[in-house]
Amino acid sequence: MLQIKNLSFTVDADGSDKEIIRDISLTIPDGKLYVITGPNGGGKSTLAKLIAGIEKPTAGQIIFNGEDITDMSITDRSKKGIGFAFQQPVKFKGIRVLDLIRLAAGRELSVTDACRYLSLVGLCAREYIDREVNSSLSGGELKRIEIATVIAGNSLLTVFDEPEAGIDLWSFSNLIEVFQKQREEIANRSILIISHQERILNIADEIIVLNSGRLENQGKKDELLPSLIGTSSAVRECRGVNGGLD
Amino acid sequence: MDLNNIQKYLLKEIADIDAPLTGAYNIRSDSMSIGRQSTKNIEIVSKEGVSGMDIFIKPYTVGETVHIPVVMTQSGLKEVVYNDFFIGDNADVTIVAGCGIDNCGAHDSQHDGVHRFYVGKNAKIKYVEKHFGSGEGTGKRILNPVTEVYQEAGSTCEMEMVQIKGVDDTTRKTVAELKEGAKLVVRERLMTHGDQRAISDYDVRLNGDGSSADVVSRGVARDDSYQRLDLKISGNAACKGHTECDSIIMDNGKILAVPALEANNVEASLVHEAAIGKIAGEQLIKLMTLGLTEAEAEEQIINGFLR
Numbered sequence: 001m002l003q004i005k006n007l008s009f010t011v012d013a014d015g016s017d018k019e020i021i022r023d024i025s026l027t028i029p030d031g032k033l034y035v036i037t038g039p040n041g042g043g044k045s046t047l048a049k050l051i052a053g054i055e056k057p058t059a060g061q062i063i064f065n066g067e068d069i070t071d072m073s074i075t076d077r078s079k080k081g082i083g084f085a086f087q088q089p090v091k092f093k094g095i096r097v098l099d100l101i102r103l104a105a106g107r108e109l110s111v112t113d114a115c116r117y118l119s120l121v122g123l124c125a126r127e128y129i130d131r132e133v134n135s136s137l138s139g140g141e142l143k144r145i146e147i148a149t150v151i152a153g154n155s156l157l158t159v160f161d162e163p164e165a166g167i168d169l170w171s172f173s174n175l176i177e178v179f180q181k182q183r184e185e186i187a188n189r190s191i192l193i194i195s196h197q198e199r200i201l202n203i204a205d206e207i208i209v210l211n212s213g214r215l216e217n218q219g220k221k222d223e224l225l226p227s228l229i230g231t232s233s234a235v236r237e238c239r240g241v242n243g244g245l246d
Numbered sequence: 247m248d249l250n251n252i253q254k255y256l257l258k259e260i261a262d263i264d265a266p267l268t269g270a271y272n273i274r275s276d277s278m279s280i281g282r283q284s285t286k287n288i289e290i291v292s293k294e295g296v297s298g299m300d301i302f303i304k305p306y307t308v309g310e311t312v313h314i315p316v317v318m319t320q321s322g323l324k325e326v327v328y329n330d331f332f333i334g335d336n337a338d339v340t341i342v343a344g345c346g347i348d349n350c351g352a353h354d355s356q357h358d359g360v361h362r363f364y365v366g367k368n369a370k371i372k373y374v375e376k377h378f379g380s381g382e383g384t385g386k387r388i389l390n391p392v393t394e395v396y397q398e399a400g401s402t403c404e405m406e407m408v409q410i411k412g413v414d415d416t417t418r419k420t421v422a423e424l425k426e427g428a429k430l431v432v433r434e435r436l437m438t439h440g441d442q443r444a445i446s447d448y449d450v451r452l453n454g455d456g457s458s459a460d461v462v463s464r465g466v467a468r469d470d471s472y473q474r475l476d477l478k479i480s481g482n483a484a485c486k487g488h489t490e491c492d493s494i495i496m497d498n499g500k501i502l503a504v505p506a507l508e509a510n511n512v513e514a515s516l517v518h519e520a521a522i523g524k525i526a527g528e529q530l531i532k533l534m535t536l537g538l539t540e541a542e543a544e545e546q547i548i549n550g551f552l553r
Contacts, residue, residue, distance in 0.1 A: 054531055054535075074531060074534040074535055075533070075534045075537060075538060075539050075540070077533055078534065078536060078537040079537050083535070084535045086532065086535075089529075090526075090528045090529055090532040090549065091530060092550055093464075093492070093550065093551050094549075094550030094551045094552070095546065095547070095550035096550075096553040099546075099550065100536075103533065103536045103538065103546065104536045105536075105537075106537060132550075149536070153536060153537075225273055
């Protein structure tokens, strides 16, 4: 269970303080899939990074399974069971897909076992397992590899930061299936997805709306989603200028 | 052939040899040949007058490997060795070289290997060379390899040259001349640490129409070490050339990359790329989110980069 208590995050913008996250408190219980939505610039991705330890809050506390992890490093949070899927997957020179999956799993997975994670995200595993995680892969391929990697980590809480960003429509349908499967097999783990895609919101147990850094609304999917449809918090998939989803 | 533990260790590091060799080989240890074998298709003959060997590979020799590792275990040894490879037309072979120096004393140990490759028409060679230094002595481990490649029409030469660690000072000089349709692929990996110095100098001449070269050097300079990479390709015909220096600097490391292209024919198409920088912060963060410490993440990134 993740508890966020009075969390704030302020950055220096041209000499004055700019509040990105303002006094947010929320709880993500075990066995649930939560989606955080809200308009662009509302603080969604920043909150995800604060949970993973990539950013440090200026005030407040983060408690994970009863332990205060506010000052804990990224590494230690990962070891405690927090996984994080980047919105923009990171590229490497010389590190192969297989290496990344093995690092994520924390053990010497067999090639066959590692391939299963790629198949999960709809990639023909044998074609990708020995490829380097570099710019020879398309944005959509990198994104799917990123998601496969994080799933291989089998974390207690997995945070996906805009998993749909940069992937094509076909892959998006595939992605929904991936999350549905993750939802079915969730057991006592929990999943937090940052997204404003209606189809992702539709598989949530609960939805949180962030706006201007504040928690604007929170509720069960069935109760909250109807009021969000048609707003920037629940958009239908449409093709962006670069072929990816907006 | 009886090997002591240091010899075994060095051979394992530079040529991945941990079992008796098959095929053609010569093992040189402390300026002596301690084991040699020729085969029906590959003949190894000592040179007269100078130190070194002539290696004759018959035309149409396919799938054979020649091992010619060098190890030095005595402090203060200095040697210059000339090895010439005559690769017959249409042969397809692998040549595994490499030098490991263990210096436990106060005197410098130095091996300067001069390798010349005469690659016959349509022949194909893969050349693998690893350099490695070890030992606690204050004497330096110095390696100055000179590699010359003369490629006949339609030949292919693939070179993988790696300096793993422990080499205090190296000046590498590689020259290649390619006739029509010949192809050269070089993958160099250099890692320097402590106050080591590495200079690598390439002079590739694309003399024949349809010839091509792809020279990629990746380096990591740690601690107070220094690297200089001079990569030059001359396009003297309708040819394609590509050079790439890609380097990571850490600590107080310093790197000078000097890619150079010279086009002497209007049909020559030459490209160079050079990049130097520290490890990207987002790469470290990504691996830390997978549970690695910052130091472990750094190691993974460098190992991948130098793979």
